[in-house]
């Protein structure tokens with residue numbers, strides 16, 4: 001017989017009320033993709049997996065990070081607080097050699113108050129979020145909207161003399177033109193130079209500000225960063241607008257009556273360049289302490305939400321690996337090093353700085369594994385074209401096969417911190433994860449809150465990282481290093497700076 005306590009009764013009552021209220025019914029939870037594992041073998045990795053499954057603190061840790069500290073732009077006080085917290089956590093989990101490593105970052109940027117309201121047509125106020133590292137409008141500016149969907153400097157020339165005092169709509173989701181022919185050998189530096197020349201053109205023409213459409217549906221906005229960490233670089237106040245109001249603006253500018261907008265973008269730069277930091281903690285190896293397996297994630301985030309899935313989850317998982325090693329008392333043969341990077345969102349800056357600073361020791365890095373694709377369960381790792389690492393990586397994930405970690409793809413993914421090591425010849429792999437609403441929802445949007453964490457998938461992710469790390473730390477074999485023959489990214493695809501995890 002079931003005992004009904006008053007608390008349960010209350011719960012039942014409130015559920016009944018909710019069920020009767022339209023819009024309040026609890027959303028149906030999709031079935032979990034995580035395989036059910038009834039028992040774990042009494043091996044070291046089995047002990048680690050069991051420990052994580054039964055006592056993981058991964059969700060509570062993300063909630064603590066996000067609810068107490070919040071969003072963590074690199075260069076911000078909030079990221080500094082998060083780094084101090086992470087070092088305390090590492091020490092609490094018995095890590096040694098806990099420390100920070102600094103690198104030069106450039107100007108910090110702080111979001112201010114952003115607003116937009118139409119001065120014509122329907123007078124709507126709508127959401128705008130400033131593109132980080134672009135300058136403020138210095139108070140509300142008023143101007144006429146104009147669609148300027150030029151894709152390069154050449155196309156921009158058609159607008160010469162027509163742009164003074166205008167606020168631009170720079171995206172055209174209805175663009176029917178054939179894509180621009182790809183330039184031979186165009187690299188990121190050339191792309192960045194052209195972008196800078198276009199910005200200078202717009203500034204010279206007297207443009208007030210620029211608006212782009214969010215890549216997310218259903219009212220979600222999106223943010224990323226401009227190129228303004230260098231105080232000498234020219235930049236235009238720029239913001240993202242969710243799809244619905246942006247498309248309304250496009251319909252309005254297609255009409256005869258001028259569309260007038262008041263726009264205020266309040267972001268500000270620091271007075272001077274700042275340093276940024278990576279956080280490091282270790283469990284020393286018992287037999288080969290100079291050889292290292294790096295478990296990485298980035299602690300920095302964007303700031304429309306609180307950086308729960310990008311990448312509070314990966315950071316929490318990396319700390320969980322330390323906790324599980326401590327709780328089981330297992331000591332690896334090689335050194336486990338957890339590194340929480342920063343500046344990832346501005347172009348993998350922290351991991352690049354770390355890899356450069358440790359260049360002389362990279363031969364001793366057995367492997368780098370990085371978790372940065374949200375809350376979804378881990379299904380395997382991208383091998384970055386390193387076919388010669390497949391046998392040992394298969395060995396490393398073998399104890400996790402029953403948990404759904406089976407995939408070793410040759411795919412090259414350059415969107416997160418492992419890439420900074422991969423380019424220097426180190427076997428460095430990003431986890432392949434279930435999408436779990438990441439690229440459609442939480443990634444860089446105002447929806448990035450702990451509510452969207454799927455606990456069972458995140459716990460599986462922690463099991464996968466702990467188990468894979470353990471095997472890499474203790475196996476006899478060493479993963480082969482060296483460059484990989486693959487096409488240069490510029491020859492395969494046009495640069496897409498916004499598509500980073």
Ligand SMILES: [Zn+2]
Pocket residue numbers: 298310311344372416500501
């Ligand atoms: Zn990320």
